[in-house]
Amino acid sequence: MTEAWELGIAEASGFLRRGELSAAELVESVIGRLEATEDAVHAWAYVDRDGARNAARSADNSAARGGFLGLLHGIPLGVKDVIDVRGMPAEGGSSALKGRVASDDAGVVRHLRRNGAVILGKTVTHEFAFGQGTPPSKNPWGAERYAGGSSIGSGVAVAVGSAPGALGTDTGGSVRNPASVNGLVGLKATAGLVDGSGVLNVSHTLDHIGPIARSAADCAAMLRGMVGPENAARLPEMVLPQAMPALTRVAVDRGAWAEWEVTPEVDAVLEQALVVLQGLGVEVVEVSLPELKMALPASLAISLSESVEHHRELLAGSADKYLRGTRIMIETGALVPREDVQFAHQVRSYLRASLRTAMDNAGVQALVSPTLPSIAPIEADMSHSLTGSTGKDSLSSALMMLSPANLTGMPGLSIPCGFAGGQPVGMHFLGREFAEADLLGIAHVYEKHTSWHARVPVRR
């Protein structure tokens, strides 16, 4: 029999709405799962059991009076520890902020609460979301392997079932990358769609808050609950299709895959996924987009230089408490010449226009690629350098395919599409601005005809 913690958001919401499950029961089950797994996977930085139980009771009381707030009503969620939740520790994974407690909710958390969500706690992050160091969270598919980052705890928590969904932040792929290595769905929505206030930023022009969940439908439910009333009109009602919409067309740039050194095993999984998409009626066309490789260096120029201003005050008193790797990234940012930043912004404008035109010309809804060029590397063998040359086991290579979405503001979605060497492989869709519903719709129909997303939560 399925236990409540195994339910996805959309499924649990149905049970709650029909009165077949209470929010208190759901939260209790999820807390039980958390307690059964946490010693092994270390996904959480802080858990507010009492607060979650109280919020669940309140949700049940409200539902009993007919006040059902939507798909997230009574659903427990995790929040990456760079996003403020009032009254909870807000340390950003850093000793430099030890003891800091958030005095207010981040904008996105306010919206989640308004839509009925129960905030269960804070999930582990790489320090200040820079991807440096080795947080304690473990990949449930192989404890020695990279578990993704920087939203590492969010991915692991959702993968093992200690939350049905969690928020991450994504400056160059940090939602989609942990989604991929944990066998989950991760979305970086269009720039500006989700309120970014109340976040410890790496880069205010590249950071995006995004959901990590176990299905496209769950991701859609989270996104709907994350968007504030001021932006609701930009997100069309998301009724996910049961069959692939007519004239669905996606593009692939296999030349870029080769240049990014996609491994043969990942390549084979993607090719098979494309065959499945074609079988569902998706037309796949080949394009060549040499400009894609410009996104990562331009993103680094912008993000590292912007990070300096976000950390100047804290570094002044606590530089010795930062991880050395994080500090070196920020110091590198301080050396980036102004003309390089200006040039990177030129590239950004160019890429935004060029990718839009390319998608118009090809008549496609999305550009499809592997999310990562290889399966999750062995953590100990990985290079965490952001500025160094790419190799299949480097953090830089993990960002190559993902950073165009951050730089251009276009939405990016990663979904599980198979396994290689026992590890999940992600398929990435780069879409048109504010066309999240198109991407989630394609993903939803793909999920209905495959079983990859059903491999989570991982039992251990």
Add this chain to the structure above:
Amino acid sequence: MSGQLTPEQSARLIELVGEAIQQEDAAAVERSFNDFQRGMAALRADFDPGRLQEAPEGGAND
């Protein structure tokens, strides 16, 4: 830049992290910044809108 940080660059880092940490980090920051500069040089070489427009970008050639 290759090799050591210039006095102006060192001063900028000292202002940010203090002298002791700047000295501790200097070699790693130099390496990181050199890597960054190599990436920017490659980007400048790639960023030729005229040439890119001549490439078969975006046109479906199915």
